[in-house]
Amino acid sequence: MFCPALAMREASILFLRACLVLLILPIYILDFVGLWQPFCKGVFFPFFLDKFSAAYEKKAKGQKQELFRSLPDFKSPSGDLNLLEIGTGCGTNFQFYLPGCKITCTDINPSFQQSLLRNMGKNQHLCYERFLVAAGEDLHQVPSGSMDAVVCTLVLCSVQNASSILKEALRVLRPGGAFYFLEHVAADRSTWQLFWQQVLYPTWKLIFGGCCLTKETWKALEEASFSELHLQHTTVMMPWTPIHPHIIGYAVK
Structure with a gap:
């Protein structure tokens, strides 16, 4: 059945998307000729993420502290905590990990080195095992059953298939x-927040390394084969951004 309100909404989304394309037309042209993605991956996105992470951590610090409070419960029988972080980026999570925690870092983009080394220097209470340039969907260099904890923050929004990760x-x-x-x-x-996420989605994804604003990531977690899932919907208030809605928690194998 035809719904005038829905049709008007869809038309408004398409019109506003077209306006955004005109506003940043040079970026779309660079992407069309194959120049934007190398620049984004190697220069723009690492610079942006370094600045964004500083602001984001101020807003999310309390929630992250609460999230990682249960890490000691997952130490191995020997008392060690072997932790794999998928999409380490700038290393902003290091401050929340337990002293002596043995960390394997992975990221598909090796261009975060400067800010990553800075955060490693600030967090010398950790043991850094190795850094792997690898996608979260293919971690064949990490042995099966070798980790006590896996951490993945602000990563699933930009991958092709969250279920594979x-x-x-x-x-x-x-x-x-x-x-x-x-x-x-x-x-x-x-x-209305979803409306603006839908408007911004194509342009946001292009500029910010494939980040998708409209993913319902909780569905992939609910469908995964974990024995327990502790998931909460929450909000991280980032002014002038469309990324306020969040999910937070942990799942047990």
Whole structure:
């Protein structure tokens, strides 16, 4: 059945998207000729993420502290905590990990080196095992059942298939290990916030390294083969951005 209100909404979204394309037309042209993505990956996105992370950590610090409070519960029988971080980026999560925690860092983009080394220097209470340039969907260099915890924050928004990452997390976790997550997600369907996420989606994804504003990531977590899922919908108030809605929690293998 034809719904005038829905048709008007869709038309408004398309019109506003077209306006955004005109506003940043040079970037779309650079992307068309194949120049934007190398520049974005190697220069723009690492610079942006370094600045964004500083502001984001101020807003999310309390929630992250609460999230990682349960890490000691997942130490191995020997008392060690072997932790794999998928999409380490600038290393902003290091401050929340336990002293002596043995960390394996992975990221598909090796261009974060300067800010990553800075955060490693600030967090010398940790043991840094190795850094792997690898996508979260393919962590074959990490042995199965070798990790007590896997951490993935603000990563699932920009991957092609979140379910593939969750399968790899389950593979590398030992039985009883935990997968920790904090991700921005799509707003409630009845809100204006979702409307603006839908308007901004194509342009935002182009500029910010494939980040998708309208993902319902909680569905992939609910469908994954974890024995327990502790998930909450929450808000991280980032002014002038469309990424306020979040999910936070951990899942046990």
